[in-house]
Amino acid sequence: xxxxxxxxxxxxxxxxxxxxxxxxxxxxxxxxxxxxxxxxxxxxxxxxxxxxxxxxxxxxxxxxxxxxxxxxxxxxxxxxxxxxxxxxxxxxxxxxxxxxxxxxxxxxxxxxxx
Amino acid sequence: xxxxxxxxxxxxxxxxxxxxxxxxxxxxxxxxxxxxxxxxxxxxxxxxxxxxxxxxxxxxxxxxxxxxxxxxxxxxxxxxxxxxxxxxxxxxxxxxxxxxxxxxxxxx
Numbered sequence: 068x069x070x071x072x073x074x075x076x077x078x079x080x081x082x083x084x085x086x087x088x089x090x091x092x093x094x095x096x097x098x099x100x101x102x103x104x105x106x107x108x109x110x111x112x113x114x115x116x117x118x119x120x121x122x123x124x125x126x127x128x129x130x131x132x133x134x135x136x137x138x139x140x141x142x143x144x145x146x147x148x149x150x151x152x153x154x155x156x157x158x159x160x161x162x163x164x165x166x167x168x169x170x171x172x173x174x175x176x177x178x179x180x181x
Numbered sequence: 182x183x184x185x186x187x188x189x190x191x192x193x194x195x196x197x198x199x200x201x202x203x204x205x206x207x208x209x210x211x212x213x214x215x216x217x218x219x220x221x222x223x224x225x226x227x228x229x230x231x232x233x234x235x236x237x238x239x240x241x242x243x244x245x246x247x248x249x250x251x252x253x254x255x256x257x258x259x260x261x262x263x264x265x266x267x268x269x270x271x272x273x274x275x276x277x278x279x280x281x282x283x284x285x286x287x288x289x
Contacts, residue, residue, distance in 0.1 A: 100277060109268060109281035110224070117275055125276070157223065161277070170214075170270075170277055172223040 069094045073158050073173035079181050080145070080152065088143045088176045090158035097163060099141040100170070103127060104155040113156075116141055145178065153180050183207040183271050185280035192286045193259050201254045201283045203269035211272040213245050213252045218266045218282070227254070227267075259287050 071092040080086045090099065098117050102110040112125030116135040130149025135141055141160075145152045156176045161168040185205045193199040203213065212231035216224040230236055230245035230252060242255040256263055266282040 098275075102279070110279040112276060112278060115276055123275065126278075159224075159277070168272075169226040169229070170216075170224075172225070174223050175221075 071158060071160050071171050071173045073156075073176050075176060076174065078176055078178045080178060082180055083147045085144055085146050086178065088145070088156055088158075088178070090141045090143065090173060091139055092141075092160045092171070093139060094160055094162075094171060095138070096160035096171075097138070098161045098168075099135070100159045100161075101125075101131075101133065101141070101143045102157045102159065104157060104175075110157060113143065152178055154178060183209075183273055183276070183278040185269055185271060185278065187267075187269055187280045187283045189281070190284045190286070192288065194288050195259055195261060197259050198255065198257050199259060199285065201256075201267050201269075201285070203252045203254075203280060205250050205252075205269070205271050205280075207250070207271050207273060207278075209274040210247070211274070213243075214270045214272060214277075215241075215243055215254045216268045216270060216279075218268065220265075224268060229272075256285070261287050261289070263287050 074089045100115045101113040114133040116122035132144045158173045159170045161170040187203045214229045215227040218224040228243040235244045240257045245252040264287045268279045268282045270279045
C-alpha cells in the first residue's frame with residue numbers, strides 16, 4: 068500500500084540531545100514537508116523540499132535540520148538548539164510543490180523532552 | 182509571507198449545517214485546501230479550490246473568492262463523527278501554509 072510513514076510514534080529526549088525523526092514515502096512524490104503542531108494550534112512549517120538534494124526553511128526552522136538525499140526520505144533532526152522541542156511533528160508529501168495536489172500526512176511523532 | 186484567519190471554535194447539533202470561514206493574505210497563491218484532523222491523528226484532505234466558486238464533495242462543499250481572499254467550508258447533515266479540527270491551507274508557489282484550525286463540536 069502506498070503511503071507516508073513516520074517513526075517513531077513516541078520519542079523522549081533528554082535536554083541537550085539531538086534526535087532524528089524519520090519520514091518515508093512510497094508515493095513517488097516530489098514535495099515533502101515537516102510541520103510542528105502544539106496543543107490547540109495549527110500546523111507551522113519547519114522545512115520543505117521540492118526535489119532531492121534541495122530544501123528550504125519554513126517559518127520556524129531555527130533549531131532544526133533536514134536532509135533530502137533520496138526522493139523517498141526526508142528526516143528531521145531536532146537539535147539541542149531548539150529550546151522548546153516538545154510537540155507533535157507531522158511529515159507530509161505531495162506530488163508537486165504548489166498547485167492542486169493533495170498532501171498526504173504521516174501519523175506523526177510525539178516528541179517529549181524529559 | 183502567508184497568513185490565514187479562521188474561527189477557533191464552532192458548535193452545532195447533529196443534522197445541522199455549519200460554515201467555517203477562512204480569510205488569507207499571501208504573496209503567492211495557487212489555491213485553498215481544507216483538511217480535517219481528529220484529535221491526535223493525521224490531517225486528511227477534504228477539498229481544494231483553485232478557481233472562484235463552489236466545489237461539492239458529498240456532504241462537504243468548499244467555496245473560494247480569490248478577489249476577496251476568502252473561502253469557506255460548508256458541512257451539511259452534520260454527524261457526531263464530524264467533530265474534529267478543520268484547517269484551511271494556502272498552496273503557494275512552493276509551500277503549503279495552514280491556518281490555526283477551527284474545532285467543530287457536534288452535539289446530539
